Amino acid sequence: MISFHLASLKQTKLHQYGIRFLMGGFCTVGSGLIGKHFGPAIGGLFLAFPAIFPAGASLIESHEKENKRKVGANGQTRGRLAASIDSTGATLGCIGLIVFAALAWRLLMNQSATWRSRSRRSHGLSRLCRCGY
Numbered sequence: 001m002i003s004f005h006l007a008s009l010k011q012t013k014l015h016q017y018g019i020r021f022l023m024g025g026f027c028t029v030g031s032g033l034i035g036k037h038f039g040p041a042i043g044g045l046f047l048a049f050p051a052i053f054p055a056g057a058s059l060i061e062s063h064e065k066e067n068k069r070k071v072g073a074n075g076q077t078r079g080r081l082a083a084s085i086d087s088t089g090a091t092l093g094c095i096g097l098i099v100f101a102a103l104a105w106r107l108l109m110n111q112s113a114t115w116r117s118r119s120r121r122s123h124g125l126s127r128l129c130r131c132g133y
Helices: 007-011 014-038 040-047 053-070 076-130
Strands: none
Touching: 014 040, 014 053, 053 076
């Protein structure tokens, strides 16, 4: 079950937010460089990668390890399990982005043809008006 707890925001330390911000920035810059070299279509695919995921997965693992350590247990397995569950969510998010991109591309290509035909008609009407008809 998906839930949201505001108390968990207090558990995250300020430097962890900084790590997430920097990792997201590095992923964005990297996808920009890829896009500059290989073109915007390829760069856009890399930009669709959740930029926050690498930092988030490592922070989730460290949180779980710390929580288990507080109760006197080894949190290695639980930390990895929590990070893998997070990666499953990131994978589903990427699939959703791919479906959105495919639908948007398909709809915009159809819309583009409609815009071109309307543009031609309006261009033809403006030529008629300029000729004095």
